[in-house]
Amino acid sequence: MTCYMIRLRYDGTDFCGYQPQSNGRTVGGELLGALRRTFGSVTSLAGCSRTDSGVHALDYRASFRSEKRLEPQTAVRALNAWLPDDIVVFGCQYVSEDFHARYSVTEKEYMYRIRNSSLRDPFTDRYTLLYPGVIDLQRLNRAAECIEGRHDFTSFTNSGASVRDHVREVKHAYFTRQEDEIRFYISADGFLYNMVRIITGTLLDMASGLIPYEAMPDIIAACDRSVAGRTAPARGLFLNKVVY
């Protein structure tokens, strides 16, 4: 039995998220199909994150086991031959038996892309949120800083999540700007359901004046989803980095 870890990128636009399901096209479902064609059979397939429908990934990790032992480069080539155009595998390595793509994660970083413009753009609309208003990056970064550290993030998760413990540690949260593109980077030891999208939506509601910039500590302390802002759309969200 050989244990593998693979790295993949995918354009989430046309997927119902990562998690395989009986209805709808999923990244995990397509991956499982390609793994079966390449390895015959695999067991213990695990993805590093259950990304939502429409969310993209630049460096997703998955682990699995198989009786068949392939050279990593051979596995990459074979998998890519079977995978659809919107998923690509760019790395494969052997891992120890106790490695699990999801449970072994120590830190994950997401990136949210915002195009600060009043005009649609045919080349980037699939991957960015269009935000036409003025954005004061300095004030936004001060609000984002309040999120850093160990907090109960109940205000930033949508109901329906079965997870009981809502305490997570955010390592960093900041915005950058390059021309008309603004990016929000957030890294944590784990994320609750919709957490990045609600944090991003709340920060953008601050930029547009719906929520005061100074309200972040109170929103965190409230532990109440209704005091935070809207959920930003999935199209701008990318899983950017995973640390083990």
Place this chain on the structure above:
Amino acid sequence: MTCYMIRLRYDGTDFCGYQPQSNGRTVGGELLGALRRTFGSVTSLAGCSRTDSGVHALDYRASFRSEKRLEPQTAVRALNAWLPDDIVVFGCQYVSEDFHARYSVTEKEYMYRIRNSSLRDPFTDRYTLLYPGVIDLQRLNRAAECIEGRHDFTSFTNSGASVRDHVREVKHAYFTRQEDEIRFYISADGFLYNMVRIITGTLLDMASGLIPYEAMPDIIAACDRSVAGRTAPARGLFLNKVVY
């Protein structure tokens, strides 16, 4: 009667080129529909270039006339409300009666994007040619330089073109590299049918060893399509700039 010039960007992937036709979705056809909805009726619609099926544009120009006089910013907003997601108008200005988006052009620049990698990429495959081999940019740039100047470009156009005069003046032709992306920029007073794609294909055939790097002057002199290289695919080609 008011004369207008508009600037547009489009993702050419799902279009049968610019030129309106009875079968197939075209940029010009979609544009005409949006112009009619915005202006009631328009005359003398002209595009700056008959881009091929699949070719993209970052700054395309079109001119037209209408009895209706709209403020440029109003026209931009109205047109974008009617245009599909893969076309956006980002500029509009009044022009003199003798302006024609195609005949008034003095120089056009195309850009060809090549991803120098052995792996597909879901985010850029629509807009780049995947080229996995080693590319010697210095030797390619020396070959590209031979194209600059006034030449008969018969070797670089596909039959079926009705244009008799094949002499064009290339102002510049060069490659740049940034990480794994190589770009070829070529500017001229005009281009023959498929000229940029055949020049790009010929240069890439040099990179891969099918044609010697030193052959460029002979290929130009031959005035024979069969001695040049293949036609590079449309997906990597962008109309980048138009000068009047």
